[in-house]
Every structure is written in C-alpha cells, then in structure tokens.
Amino acid sequence: MNDIPLNERYTLTINESSQYFHIGVKRLRRLAEMNVGVFSIKCGNRFLIVRPKFEEYLLQNCLIQISFHLQQVVAIPETVRKYTVNHKEVKERMRRPNPEEKQLLSLREASAVFNLSYQKLYQLVLKGDTSFVAYYRTRRLVIRDEFVKFLNSDGNMEKLANAKNRTKKRLEA
Incomplete structure (x- = not known):
C-alpha cells in the first residue's frame, strides 16, 4: 500500500x-470532524479523507489564498471564511475612543x-456633594453632560481652572 503514490490513492x-x-x-x-460523510470517513478512532471528494469540496467551497511571502497555498473553507475580517476594520473598532468622544471620563x-x-x-x-460623579467599584468617573452643566453654573470653571504659568514672569525679572 505504501508503494501507491498519494495522487492515486482513494x-x-x-x-x-x-x-x-x-x-x-x-x-x-x-474539517474532517465537521464533514463526516461529505469527504471524510471515520474508521475506528481515525479519520480518512476521500481524496477525489475532498478535491471537489476544495474547488466548490473554498477560497484559495496565496501568501507570497510564504510561497504556499492555503485553503480557507467556507465555514472559516465567514469569520475572516479586514484587519483595518478590527483596528478601527478596537481603538480606544478619544476622551472628547466619551460620555464617562476618568478624573x-x-x-x-x-x-x-x-x-x-x-x-x-x-x-462628595457632586452630581456629576459616578462610581464604578473604586473608580470615580465624571459624567460629561452633568459636568458641563456644573461648569456652566455659578462660575465653577474659574474655580477649577489651571493656574496661569508663572515661569515667564520669573524669566523676565
């Protein structure tokens, strides 16, 4: 049986x-576990691939992808292909949002x-007398809309503003 070349075996x-x-x-x-009866046979505890049927399966259901840097052909079955995504889209979805876009902000x-x-x-x-703070476990989060209302009322923006830089005055003197 070992004398028969692979391309002639059933x-x-x-x-x-x-x-x-x-x-x-x-x-x-x-693939063999998912397609028993289509192109694979379970014989005891091992799987056998029916070569002609598997070749048909590859031609009908697969996208052949050539990776030039590896110089090999990879077959991606239909069941796997529907989960294949564009990496740029994934990066865009998974990127951290800018603080300007978020509704809950850290301090x-x-x-x-x-x-x-x-x-x-x-x-x-x-x-603790602030209505714009939300607590998540031990974290304190600022609710943007409530915080904007708080800043616009009673001149709170000036009270919390950064101090003006004094280094220019020291350098001029």
Whole structure:
C-alpha cells in the first residue's frame, strides 16, 4: 500500500492529506470532524479523507489564498471564511475612543479635556456633594453632560481652572 503514490490513492490519512494538500493537520482534522460523510470517513478512532471528494469540496467551497511571502497555498473553507475580517476594520473598532468622544471620563481625562486642575477637581470630588460623579467599584468617573452643566453654573470653571504659568514672569525679572 505504501508503494501507491498519494495522487492515486482513494483515501488518505490526515497526515498524508496534510502533506498532499499542504493544509495543516489540525485544520484538516477539524474539517474532517465537521464533514463526516461529505469527504471524510471515520474508521475506528481515525479519520480518512476521500481524496477525489475532498478535491471537489476544495474547488466548490473554498477560497484559495496565496501568501507570497510564504510561497504556499492555503485553503480557507467556507465555514472559516465567514469569520475572516479586514484587519483595518478590527483596528478601527478596537481603538480606544478619544476622551472628547466619551460620555464617562476618568478624573485625569476630565481635567485634560476641560483644561482644569486635576488636584482641584480631585478635591471637589472628594467632598462628595457632586452630581456629576459616578462610581464604578473604586473608580470615580465624571459624567460629561452633568459636568458641563456644573461648569456652566455659578462660575465653577474659574474655580477649577489651571493656574496661569508663572515661569515667564520669573524669566523676565
């Protein structure tokens, strides 16, 4: 049986079909488990791949992708292809939002977005009489809309503003 070349055999083991089709052993095993009766046969505890049926399956259901840097052909089955995504889209979805876009801000983000003193904002939050603070476990989060209302009322913006830079005055003197 070992004298017969792989391209003339009707059934191949997982390892033989991996060598013949240049597809990984794990991927072939998964494909064989999912497609018993279509192109694979379970014989005892091992899977056999029916070579002609698997070739048809690859031609009908797969997108052949050539990776030039590896110089190999990789077959992506239909079941896997629907989960294939564009990496640029994933990066865009997974990127951290800018603090200007967020509705809940940390104290550091709030002080940076509104150009306020972090220490003054922290002291104000510690007093506890603020309606713009939300607590998540031990974190203090600033609710943007409520904080904007708070800043616009009673001149609170000036109270929390950063101190003016005094280094120019010292350099001029």
